[in-house]
Amino acid sequence: MRKIFALMLAFVLVGLTTVAMAEEPLISRGDYNENVITLHQKLGELGLYSLRAESPWSSASEDALRILQGTMGLEETGTAADQGELDKILSFEHEPFSMIDIAKSRIVENLYNDVQLTDGAQKTDSGYEFTTNIEDNRFGYTVWQVYEPDGYLENITTGEVGITEGDYVFPYESGEYRIVFKGNTNLKDEGLTATLQLEKDKIYHYVSVVDLLEPQRVVVKDVAFGLRK
Secondary structure (H helix, E strand, O other): OHHHHHHHHHHHHHHHHHHHHHHOOOEOOOOOOHHHHHHHHHHHHOOOOOOOOOOOOOHHHHHHHHHHHHHHOOOOOOOEOOHHHHHHHHOOOOOOOOHHHHHHOOEOOOOOOOOEEOOOEEEEOOEEEEEOOOOOOOOOEEEEEEEEOOEEEEEEEEEOOEEEEEEEEOOOOOEEEEEEEEEEOOOOOEEEEEEEEEOOOOEEEEEEEEEEEEOOEEEEEEEEEEEEO
């Protein structure tokens, strides 16, 4: 009886080991082989990876692959599960990703689409433009802010020309708030505002791309705000 039980236990252990081995991804953290080098080269061609291709699979590799997997509609694991997934990734055709694409890929869904324009802000073919004609009113920088129904709460961050992005942990009670992106001035604030349902302690990601920042004019190429992946 003991021998039978021991044999049954051995078969179970072998089975569990086989399943565990079968579930091991083809490429994972710390791996270094031809598959890793080839995948690094592919990610580099797409503008997602800037380190040496002849390097072990790392957190930077995983981040780059997650962006590509998300674009392809695959599960964003940062690893290649098997040869089939690797072949699919290597054969995928796409224009090189821009810094804007990479920044926005960190957001689950852009909540900053249905925005309202304040006085002095207008929609353009390429984005938005903020202007002021008041002599003593000057733009010094851009700013992300949070408002509750009763008024201003806090600044999230400020920015200048180029891409500004980062994470923001929402510290207030869950509810309806306004997220404002504007050109900060002395007398008047021209910009965009969106009313959103935000959740306490959730991590949100913001992205703004400013092409021009002058004393009386701000040209904005893109803005995005949403839950962080």
